[in-house]
Amino acid sequence: MPENSHSGCNLPIVVIGAGPAGLMAAEILAQAGHHVQMYEQKPSAARKFLMAGKTGLNISHNEAFEDFVQRYDQPDWLKPMLAQCDAGWIQDWMQGLGIESYVGSSGRIFPVQMKAAPLLRAWLNRLKTLGVQFFYHHYWTGWQDDALTFLHQEQVMTVDAKAVILATGGGSWARLGSDAAWIPLLQAQGVDIVPLQPSNVGVLVPWSAFMQPLAGQPLKRIKAWVNPELNDDHAKAISGEAVISHYGLEGGLMYRLSRELRQQLNQHPSAHVYLDLLPDIDQFALAHKLKPSAKQSLNNIWRKAGLDQAKAALLREILPKADWQNPQQVAAMAKCLPIPIVGFRPIDEAISTAGGVSRAALDQHLMLTHKNGVFCCGEMLDWDAPTGGYLLTACFATGREAAHGVMHWLDQSLP
Numbered sequence: 130m131p132e133n134s135h136s137g138c139n140l141p142i143v144v145i146g147a148g149p150a151g152l153m154a155a156e157i158l159a160q161a162g163h164h165v166q167m168y169e170q171k172p173s174a175a176r177k178f179l180m181a182g183k184t185g186l187n188i189s190h191n192e193a194f195e196d197f198v199q200r201y202d203q204p205d206w207l208k209p210m211l212a213q214c215d216a217g218w219i220q221d222w223m224q225g226l227g228i229e230s231y232v233g234s235s236g237r238i239f240p241v242q243m244k245a246a247p248l249l250r251a252w253l254n255r256l257k258t259l260g261v262q263f264f265y266h267h268y269w270t271g272w273q274d275d276a277l278t279f280l281h282q283e284q285v286m287t288v289d290a291k292a293v294i295l296a297t298g299g300g301s302w303a304r305l306g307s308d309a310a311w312i313p314l315l316q317a318q319g320v321d322i323v324p325l326q327p328s329n330v331g332v333l334v335p336w337s338a339f340m341q342p343l344a345g346q347p348l349k350r351i352k353a354w355v356n357p358e359l360n361d362d363h364a365k366a367i368s369g370e371a372v373i374s375h376y377g378l379e380g381g382l383m384y385r386l387s388r389e390l391r392q393q394l395n396q397h398p399s400a401h402v403y404l405d406l407l408p409d410i411d412q413f414a415l416a417h418k419l420k421p422s423a424k425q426s427l428n429n430i431w432r433k434a435g436l437d438q439a440k441a442a443l444l445r446e447i448l449p450k451a452d453w454q455n456p457q458q459v460a461a462m463a464k465c466l467p468i469p470i471v472g473f474r475p476i477d478e479a480i481s482t483a484g485g486v487s488r489a490a491l492d493q494h495l496m497l498t499h500k501n502g503v504f505c506c507g508e509m510l511d512w513d514a515p516t517g518g519y520l521l522t523a524c525f526a527t528g529r530e531a532a533h534g535v536m537h538w539l540d541q542s543l544p
């Protein structure tokens with residue numbers, strides 16, 4: 130059990146939540162010579178970070194910085210923080226930990242070994258060498274007067290700190306630790322919290338029984354958009370891949386539309402995603418390829434025109450049967466297929482959550498305006514971004530900012 134009777138400037142700076150944001154904050158503070166204690170409810174650190182590395186840890190993205198910041202819903206807020214912690218900084222930082230990285234063909238940055246575990250191991254070793262103390266199985270439950278309260282081995286304990294960084298994550302994959310139980314604790318302090326919503330998550334489509342056997346089939350090299358007017362401006366449509374699932378659609382392309390879909394679904398009971406199933410061919414040329422022929426089955430004509438099994442099934446699902454022999458109708462639909470979306474998968478399945486501690490509740494250094502000396506960082510803040518390395522980059526960047534904020538605040542508070 131940590132010492133809980135410190136006084137004055139010997140008190141530690143306490144970081145709560147050993148995910149990527151909290152670990153980054155702890156590193157900056159410890160490097161500057163501060164006494165840092167890290168409290169984590171789970172028996173080990175960064176479980177979601179490890180999960181993120183399971184299928185390849187996409188840690189950042191090397192697109193031009195001005196484009197990079199526009200991926201976030203609040204670019205003006207995050208820009209100064211991201212400027213201090215951009216993709217180049219992250220690659221150098223990884224190299225300093227002995228982890229080589231590479232830029233994939235899509236611009237996404239991964240560790241060469243793809244997994245998160247070697248990086249996490251090296252990172253934790255560095256933090257321990259810097260003197261950061263780790264206290265696992267410590268569940269933060271709020272404050273008693275000015276002291277932090279934790280539940281540890283069924284006992285309530287208090288910890289005094291000279292400053293606190295909360296890095297307790299969003300509200301998805303609760304079994305990995307981010308259970309969002311911090312929300313009522315902060316609301317009780319008068320902190321404004323934007324309700325959490327699933328982001329980067331599968332969408333619900335009211336498929337007929339006909340689509341069920343298609344679950345798991347990929348829709349490759351398609352374009353998608355939410356706003357119907359974009360049909361006239363395909364440059365703004367997003368290219369990528371989706372996967373048909375028993376409940377709707379999954380995959381990176383759908384995740385990138387999460388924000389727009391959420392906005393629509395917040396106002397209407399349903400929305401539409403529009404798909405261009407064959408972006409490399411124009412509608413006129415496609416209609417020509419789809420002309421009926423006495424010698425060929427409809428299936429064959431569609432397949433030769435580029436409509437594989439999954440794309441053909443989607444067309445059959447949406448287009449009335451009476452139109453299947455009409456090449457103009459089929460081509461028009463293949464180039465702009467409206468898929469009805471009626472909701473999202475549950476928040477716990479989401480890769481990330483939008484919402485959280487509102488920007489208005491924080492000063493420019495991420496300190497709660499209602500709670501002096503308490504800073505917040507990572508996914509618990511109210512920002513949103515697609516997957517593709519943007520989530521982790523913002524967690525690192527806000528972790529760094531909170532650490533610098535603590536040091537700035539301590540400097541100012543010194544008598």
Ligand SMILES: Cc1cc2nc3c(=O)[nH]c(=O)nc-3n(C[C@H](O)[C@H](O)[C@H](O)COP(=O)(O)OP(=O)(O)OC[C@H]3O[C@@H](n4cnc5c(N)ncnc54)[C@H](O)[C@@H]3O)c2cc1C
Pocket residue numbers: 145146147148149150151168169170171174175176177178180181182185186187188189267268269270296297298299302305306307308309310311479480481506507508509516517518519520521522524
């Ligand atoms: C399947 C999956 C794949 C992903 N892939 C990617 C990817 O490729 N690229 C990318 O950029 N992002 C990815 N992400 C998202 C990324 O992992 C998260 O955005 C990131 O981990 C959030 O970091 P954080 O430090 O803010 O919070 P978290 O990583 O959630 O860490 C919060 C920590 O706080 C602890 N905690 C919470 N409450 C308390 C409490 N009361 N007391 C004590 N401790 C507490 C938790 O146990 C946890 O360890 C993925 C996420 C998932 C689920």
